[in-house]
Amino acid sequence: xxxxxxxxxxxxWQEMIELKFAACYISLYRGYLSNWVTYLGVLKAVASSVGIxxxxxxxxxxFAWAVIIAAAQVADALKEVFPFIKRHKAASELTxxxxxxxxxxxxxxxxxxxxxxxxxxxxxxxxxxxxxxxxAERRNFPEGLAKKPELAKQAKEHTEEYxxxxxxxxxxxxxxxxx
Numbered sequence: 001x002x003x004x005x006x007x008x009x010x011x012x013w014q015e016m017i018e019l020k021f022a023a024c025y026i027s028l029y030r031g032y033l034s035n036w037v038t039y040l041g042v043l044k045a046v047a048s049s050v051g052i053x054x055x056x057x058x059x060x061x062x063f064a065w066a067v068i069i070a071a072a073q074v075a076d077a078l079k080e081v082f083p084f085i086k087r088h089k090a091a092s093e094l095t096x097x098x099x100x101x102x103x104x105x106x107x108x109x110x111x112x113x114x115x116x117x118x119x120x121x122x123x124x125x126x127x128x129x130x131x132x133x134x135x136a137e138r139r140n141f142p143e144g145l146a147k148k149p150e151l152a153k154q155a156k157e158h159t160e161e162y163x164x165x166x167x168x169x170x171x172x173x174x175x176x177x178x179x
Contacts, residue, residue: 008122012112015126016105019133020162023098025147025155030091032151033084090140097136105129 108125111117117125137145 005119008119012126019102021155021159023102024158027095028151030095033088094140
């Protein structure tokens with residue numbers, strides 16, 4: 001192994017850690033948004049049901065019940081417009097993409113550490129990995145995705161735990177300020 005090889009290995013390893021962190025983070029973010037999607041769905045169902053029941057029981061307030069039912073129907077019609085619903089869908093797609101990228105990255109890592117790839121091949125694969133990750137992020141979150149500190153903290157913990165269990169090393173994962 002040449003000094004350049006060591007550098008290539010370290011760069012790939014670090015990128016693999018960062019990808020795992022991103023996959024953990026976006027999965028946690030998707031879960032966070034799922035709560036909002038569920039809340040909206042429950043609210044809409046309750047409003048519709050209560051509106052219909054109320055209308056049947058208290059006919060003198062028919063207008064009020066009609067407004068509640070109409071609001072629930074409007075919320076249902078506009079569900080794709082609510083930002084958290086659109087973000088939830090984007091986060092779900094990005095989660096799947098990152099998970100698949102990470103599986104491929106692990107295979108490449110095994111080939112790297114077994115010496116099957118040259119320095120140039122490692123560099124090319126690293127470039128491809130970075131490009132695929134950035135394209136997926138831009139495609140799903142064109143306006144960008146701000147980090148939620150609590151989710152980032154959890155994602156970092158998940159990443160460290162994963163690397164400790166899987167590779168018995170949290171090299172760079174524990175000390176990285178990039179995560």
